[in-house]
Amino acid sequence: MSPDLNDLTAFVRVAQCRSFRQAAQELQVTASALSHTVTRLEQKLGMRLLQRTTRSVSLSLAGERLLQSLQPALLDIASALESLNELRDKPVGRLRLNVPRPAAQLLLAPRMAAWHAAYPEVELEIVSSDALIDIVEQGFDAGLRFGESLQQDMVAVPVGPAFGFVVCAAPAYLEAHGEPQTPHDLLRHQCLQIRFPSGTRYRWEFQRGQEKLEVATNGALVCDDMSMVVEAAADAAGICYTYGSYANEMVAQGRLQIILEDWYPPAEHFFLYYPSRRHQTAALRALIDFLR
Template identity: 40%
Template sequence: MHRTGLTELEVTLAVASRSSFRAAARELGMSATAVSNAIAGLEARLNVRLFNRSTRSVSLTDAGRRYVERIAPALAEIQRASEEISTQPETPTGTLRINAPPESALLIFEPLLREYLHRYPQMRIDLTTEARMVDIVAEGYDAGIRLAESVPQDMIAVPVTPPVRMLIVGSPEYFAAHGTPATPDDLPNHQAIGMRMSHGGIYHWELERHQQKFTVNVPPRIVLNEMRVIRQAARSGIGLAFISSWFIEQDLANGSLVSVLEQWCPSFEGLRLYYPGRRHVPAGLKALIELVHEIRDRKSPATDMSFFSQQ
């Protein structure tokens, strides 16, 4: 029998149906002493005798009969609810709530979310995109998507993408007009496309070479807060952009953008799907985690940077 947590009521019904403490104990997988103690405890709290007992028989009192008639339907309904909620369906159903930055949502839609919805037609995804850091537990989300460095330490994190690089890029027309920087020291003499962060500040370009890290403040000609718009501004020749390689693979391939100073642009960990705890993971979220692993196994993250590419 699936236990509901209402042990004393289950024991009462078992004893009433079997007219025996020992038979009820066998049915419930309890000792006869535990059954007797449960009945005695319930009678003490109700201040009424539920069973007449002798060395040879057990029978309900009139009060016990009326009590059993009232609790039996309710306990049966609780039992059904407990069994239904504890049984994971073969096909996940329900709504999966996810929080992610806007650009990350674009990256994971193909193929992850599209394939998930195709594979699990009874699931719905409620995806909220916002740049600010969100407490997914406090705000009622099942999971979040963030860069590995931004995932809270008390969360379980699953790699969704391979490592990524921030690259310094410009259009061929821009470099023809302004020249090509040979070292980071040349960057302050160039025009830049600034990126506004969610906290309001402008992102300073973080470079690294030979394990030496430093930041460069390139005066922005224009400040934007969406990676797609920054990409378009760079392609139009306004200035240099410091942008995730995920968003510009096609532009680099067709020559509409050119990358410079790559030796100063190291890779870092990519996106993570994160969620609270390992116990009682909802079926819909568990299916998404398994799909993430499946998709990653299809490709080699070490060599295939187009794992989730922005077209």
């Protein structure tokens, strides 16, 4: 008996996720049912496709070869089905986005109610993560990043307003420790640190005219959440480097004070990006137009 398309699709999803549990969540089935599906496919083919342990899933040589052949074929099938969407008044289907948390909070969250009202038949799944991932490998349709973080084989479209960074601290901190006059002065201050999922700390970027600087600041408080850093700065724990949109309300309340204003780099847009070799779906086109 030949494998059916559902079995092959299930195998590809597990192979991409390297996890039965994650693939099952995305396919909206149980992990047990998905495991039975892949086992049935292996029995039909007479060879093992996945190596399973209690902690990991990896591909066998046969699995690697089948995955490489199936991925473009399944994309062609998806494109053929998607072409039918052109005949609809409004797009339908599922759209998975991978976005950093600031983009989710500042760009997407304020617009989600309006999006759902305009496109109620599109299931939009947003996964917020600051880690740089391969969106194709992880099964996402598109992602949001700043331009310098984009992979080379992606189509990238600027969306939303431009977001700029500011440096700020509580008036009480500045009164106690003095106000930095240049970025280099920050080296003598407690600077609240952002750590990326890779383990590296963010180097604060500055620009005045043609002069550009990156400063590896120092500080005893390190976290991976920008809103926590801003709150700590407002409580006089140190100086923070953050999106202006995070700080605006506290600046208006007098809890934070903007400093080093002559040294800010130009504001930047987020880019919505997707694989250049993948057909742009009607739902994705609608989202690009909506966020523009």
